[in-house]
Amino acid sequence: GEDVEQSLFLSVREGDSSVINCTYTDSSSTYLYWYKQEPGAGLQLLTYIFSNMDMKQDQRLTVLLNKKDKHLSLRIADTQTGDSAIYFCAESIFSGGYNKLIFGAGTRLAVHP
Amino acid sequence: NAGVTQTPKFRVLKTGQSMTLLCAQDMNHEYMYWYRQDPGMGLRLIHYSVGEGTTAKGEVPDGYNVSRLKKQNFLLGLESAAPSQTSVYFCASSYSMVDTSGLQETQYFGPGTRLLVL
Numbered sequence: 001g002e003d004v005e006q007s008l009f010l011s012v013r014e015g016d017s018s019v020i021n022c023t024y025t026d027s028s029s030t031y032l033y034w035y036k037q038e039p040g041a042g043l044q045l046l047t048y049i050f051s052n053m054d055m056k057q058d059q060r061l062t063v064l065l066n067k068k069d070k071h072l073s074l075r076i077a078d079t080q081t082g083d084s085a086i087y088f089c090a091e092s093i094f095s096g097g098y099n100k101l102i103f104g105a106g107t108r109l110a111v112h113p
Numbered sequence: 114n115a116g117v118t119q120t121p122k123f124r125v126l127k128t129g130q131s132m133t134l135l136c137a138q139d140m141n142h143e144y145m146y147w148y149r150q151d152p153g154m155g156l157r158l159i160h161y162s163v164g165e166g167t168t169a170k171g172e173v174p175d176g177y178n179v180s181r182l183k184k185q186n187f188l189l190g191l192e193s194a195a196p197s198q199t200s201v202y203f204c205a206s207s208y209s210m211v212d213t214s215g216l217q218e219t220q221y222f223g224p225g226t227r228l229l230v231l
Contacts, residue, residue, distance in 0.1 A: 042222035099218040103155030
């Protein structure tokens with residue numbers, strides 16, 4: 001089946017690193033995504049990784065993918081208060097002529113001074 | 114470039130009323146999607162469209178209809194609203210591109226429509 005799971009809440013101190021974890025079940029996923037949702041706003045694409053890659057770095061963001069364990073993580077270095085938001089992990093599966101996105105329930109990141 | 118816009122931003126309906134949510138994109142994207150977001154759950158796909166004049170059912174299509182008469186617009190209709198349709202509705206559009214790893218599709222989301230059905 002298709003399922004994406006994330007922990008619901010993470011609290012970190014400003015300046016520390018945040019690590020948000022995600023597990024997925026469908027091994028046929030092609031790309032995996034991280035989206036950020038700020039209060040009252042839509043989802044903003046942060047980064048994505050192809051399923052054959054192990055790691056991708058983009059400024060303060062590092063994505064690690066363990067395809068064997070179907071585990072994805074997002075590390076945010078030097079976390080700031082502006083990083084407080086809900087982070088969604090999503091896997092992309094090509095099915096029925098389009099790329100179907102399966103979302104996790106989201107991890108709420110709270111950054112405190 | 115406005116990206117993906119949605120109207121209205123917020124609406125209250127009584128059970129049995131009908132309404133249409135409008136999604137517009139100015140990025141010339143082929144694919145468009147309607148999702149709903151409920152507390153403690155990820156986004157679930159209601160309907161999608163792979164091009165002008167075509168629509169298809171997603172994961173939770175019951176109680177909704179859609180139309181894509183123009184490439185830039187994707188309409189979501191509720192014929193007879195029910196309290197179970199209280200949710201936040203997101204529209205998205207996407208394009209496909211080939212990057213160093215293969216064919217990749219990025220979905221861009223609108224700001225959402227908050228719907229309350231009493």
